[in-house]
Amino acid sequence: MPTASQEKRVAELREKIEKANYEYHVLDQPTIADEAYDALMRELQSLEAAHPELVTPESPTQRVGAPASTRFAPVQHAAPMLSLSNAFNEEELRAFDQRVRKLLGRDEVGYVCELKIDGLAINLAYQDGKFVQGATRGDGLVGEDVTGNLRTIRSIPLTLRERVKGRIDVRGEVYLPTASFEATNKERIERGEPAFANPRNAAAGAVRQLDPKATAKRNLAMWAYSAAGLDVSSQSELLARLEQLGLRVNPDRRVAKTLDEVIQFIGECKEKRHTLQYGTDGVVVKVDRVADQERLGYVARNPRWATAFKFPAEQATTTIEDILVYVGRMGTLTPVAALAPVLVGGTTVKRATLHNLDEVRRLDVRKGDRVIIQRAGDVIPEVVRVEIDARETGKEYPEFDMPAKCPVCGGEVIHPEGEVAYYCGNPTCPAKTGQRIGHFVSRGGMDIEGVGWALVTQLQEKGLVNDPADLFFLTKEQLRELDRFAEKSASNIYERIQAAKRRPLSRILLALGIRHVGDSTADDLARWLADRLPKDAGLGAVIDVLRSVSVDELQSIEGIGGVVAESIKEYFSRPEEQEFLDKLVRAGIAPLMPAPRPPTAAGPFAGKTIVFTGTLERRSREDAEALVRSLGGKITGSVSPKTDLVVAGPGAGSKLEKANKIGVRVVDEETFEGMLP
Ligand code: IVH
Numbered sequence: 001m002p003t004a005s006q007e008k009r010v011a012e013l014r015e016k017i018e019k020a021n022y023e024y025h026v027l028d029q030p031t032i033a034d035e036a037y038d039a040l041m042r043e044l045q046s047l048e049a050a051h052p053e054l055v056t057p058e059s060p061t062q063r064v065g066a067p068a069s070t071r072f073a074p075v076q077h078a079a080p081m082l083s084l085s086n087a088f089n090e091e092e093l094r095a096f097d098q099r100v101r102k103l104l105g106r107d108e109v110g111y112v113c114e115l116k117i118d119g120l121a122i123n124l125a126y127q128d129g130k131f132v133q134g135a136t137r138g139d140g141l142v143g144e145d146v147t148g149n150l151r152t153i154r155s156i157p158l159t160l161r162e163r164v165k166g167r168i169d170v171r172g173e174v175y176l177p178t179a180s181f182e183a184t185n186k187e188r189i190e191r192g193e194p195a196f197a198n199p200r201n202a203a204a205g206a207v208r209q210l211d212p213k214a215t216a217k218r219n220l221a222m223w224a225y226s227a228a229g230l231d232v233s234s235q236s237e238l239l240a241r242l243e244q245l246g247l248r249v250n251p252d253r254r255v256a257k258t259l260d261e262v263i264q265f266i267g268e269c270k271e272k273r274h275t276l277q278y279g280t281d282g283v284v285v286k287v288d289r290v291a292d293q294e295r296l297g298y299v300a301r302n303p304r305w306a307t308a309f310k311f312p313a314e315q316a317t318t319t320i321e322d323i324l325v326y327v328g329r330m331g332t333l334t335p336v337a338a339l340a341p342v343l344v345g346g347t348t349v350k351r352a353t354l355h356n357l358d359e360v361r362r363l364d365v366r367k368g369d370r371v372i373i374q375r376a377g378d379v380i381p382e383v384v385r386v387e388i389d390a391r392e393t394g395k396e397y398p399e400f401d402m403p404a405k406c407p408v409c410g411g412e413v414i415h416p417e418g419e420v421a422y423y424c425g426n427p428t429c430p431a432k433t434g435q436r437i438g439h440f441v442s443r444g445g446m447d448i449e450g451v452g453w454a455l456v457t458q459l460q461e462k463g464l465v466n467d468p469a470d471l472f473f474l475t476k477e478q479l480r481e482l483d484r485f486a487e488k489s490a491s492n493i494y495e496r497i498q499a500a501k502r503r504p505l506s507r508i509l510l511a512l513g514i515r516h517v518g519d520s521t522a523d524d525l526a527r528w529l530a531d532r533l534p535k536d537a538g539l540g541a542v543i544d545v546l547r548s549v550s551v552d553e554l555q556s557i558e559g560i561g562g563v564v565a566e567s568i569k570e571y572f573s574r575p576e577e578q579e580f581l582d583k584l585v586r587a588g589i590a591p592l593m594p595a596p597r598p599p600t601a602a603g604p605f606a607g608k609t610i611v612f613t614g615t616l617e618r619r620s621r622e623d624a625e626a627l628v629r630s631l632g633g634k635i636t637g638s639v640s641p642k643t644d645l646v647v648a649g650p651g652a653g654s655k656l657e658k659a660n661k662i663g664v665r666v667v668d669e670e671t672f673e674g675m676l677p
Pocket of ligand 1: 082083084085114115116118119120121137172224225284303306308642
């Protein structure tokens with residue numbers, strides 16, 4: 001039993017450590033030396049070791065104490081985690097302001113402007129001032145329980161500075177500082193793993209580590225920007241209150257009385273953003289008063305009282321050092337520009353996609369050229385144009401051509417008539433297999449973390465895997481014998497692979513990598529299969545149905561058009577897939593059958609089938625699709641007479657043509673936005 005004075009000392013130490021943490025990580029104003037901090041921590045650790053009954057989850061010693069998990073439990077959010085509509089220029093921002101003023105019926109509307117942090121949205125639940133649960137956004141309604149990992153982030157208080165009674169849900173953005181992001185990528189490249197495309201993906205990767213110790217190493221931090229459960233009358237008051245409670249709130253924010261003041265602030269941020277130690281991709285403009293917010297309400301998942309002004313795509317000039325050819329999962333050859341490294345919007349860019357040979361010809365891009373490249377938010381960097389005038393006379397600028405042989409396996413390159421793409425014709429090309437495995441284990445597929453490039457390449461070279469199904473037959477011993485695989489990581493990977501045998505059917509179907517079968521088709525197909533099979537059907541039964549189904553039957557499935565149906569049929573009849581499919585069955589993959597679809601709500605898209613094509617500018621494709629689904633609509637990937645509406649953006653091609661040909665209604669993004677309630 002601890003003595004009263006020991007108990008008191010423990011409380012005292014915790015308070016001192018938490019205060020030091022707060023001053024260092026939240027206020028950025030340390031008051032004690034590192035050695036003194038370490039001494040306090042050691043004293044607390046030894047007292048807790050002697051008296052384990054004194055350990056509480058909020059103790060600062062417990063930040064990295066949670067055991068590694070194999071999966072994250074789902075968490076239903078108390079209130080949905082929303083997303084924001086976007087404004088890409090001043091005009092759109094003015095339109096937002098006008099809408100707000102019109103709906104409120106007055107001209108004076110106060111706004112709060114905040115930086116839009118490029119990280120991962122999270123929810124922190126506090127019960128009576130204690131951090132009890134942290135979750136990722138997930139699909140906005142259900143996220144993942146990442147409490148153990150979030151506990152390791154020192155700018156997240158485990159205890160609020162005031163013991164507020166009841167529950168508070170704090171929302172904010174977890175992010176990786178730019179320096180850590182670059183260091184992480186450097187390490188990954190050295191290990192032969194692909195670099196993260198942006199700080200957001202890197203932060204998401206770190207937050208979703210299975211072992212909190214791995215998260216703790218990443219130097220993550222967080223900014224809080226909203227909360228439910230606090231009694232405040234405005235957003236500006238809320239931010240001040242969050243600060244009082246010990247949460248870290250971004251100092252670059254402003255209360256603006258007019259839109260001109262908002263625009264002024266945005267201008268300042270555009271200048272300042274490159275001096276910040278983290279990535280921001282815009283400014284969030286929120287109506288300040290809670291009463292006004294309530295009156296304005298929501299359109300599906302977006303509040304009408306806020307919008308995100310996105311900074312324009314960042315451009316830079318650099319030189320094409322080479323034009324490489326990558327081989328994708330389907331064997332598609334993609335020309336990729338190797339660039340002289342250049343900093344664009346806070347990250348170093350070394351590669352830009354050139355999409356296909358037609359695009360290379362259109363740009364007339366050649367090795368040695370000076371080019372303007374561009375990177376907008378998440379998008380893969382691309383070459384915008386060539387500075388033809390910068391070409392030096394007498395210097396060679398060789399024209400690029402697709403190779404006749406696959407650059408990876410030397411297989412014959414094929415170029416089907418009428419198609420833009422070139423393919424490697426060798427069905428066992430290691431690049432294809434590698435990509436295929438990469439797709440199979442990806443988050444949207446079987447979701448097996450830790451099976452990265454370096455590992456896949458080694459496994460392929462040793463002849464241990466020739467297709468994704470072979471992963472399930474790897475033994476711990478085989479994994480342990482690989483380079484850089486210690487006992488512990490070998491058994492971790494082994495466990496993760498084994499755990500992946502139970503996955504939702506739609507994910508398994510997506511993981512197979514059937515051409516034209518994306519998220520939404522995999523979902524439709526899974527539901528159709530679930531209607532036909534018992535709830536506990538094994539993968540064997542599923543595959544039997546798919547092997548025998550006809551194209552006509554497939555086409556009768558809601559959401560599946562002709563091209564997709566043909567592709568599914570072709571995949572399950574293809575001789576070279578049969579052994580792979582049988583092997584998956586032998587591996588004991590047990591699909592989780594989907595629940596029946598909830599009845600669709602009434603709304604402008606209720607019961608309607610909608611196709612998006614081309615580029616969307618106001619919101620991501622994912623968001624737009626989720627929006628339509630939430631309004632009772634159905635998304636499909638191809639246009640057929642069953643399609644009710646096609647939303648076409650710039651770059652729309654064959655789908656738009658087809659819609660026009662068969663007389664399906666086509667609207668642009670503007671009109672689509674106008675159709676939203
Ligand atoms: S407010 C209803 N404020 O942007 C309000 N979001 O598309 C919803 N984000 O998922 C969010 N900084 O991940 C808000 N200062 C900020 C933000 C911010 C970054 C992210 C957040 C959210 C997404 C909205």
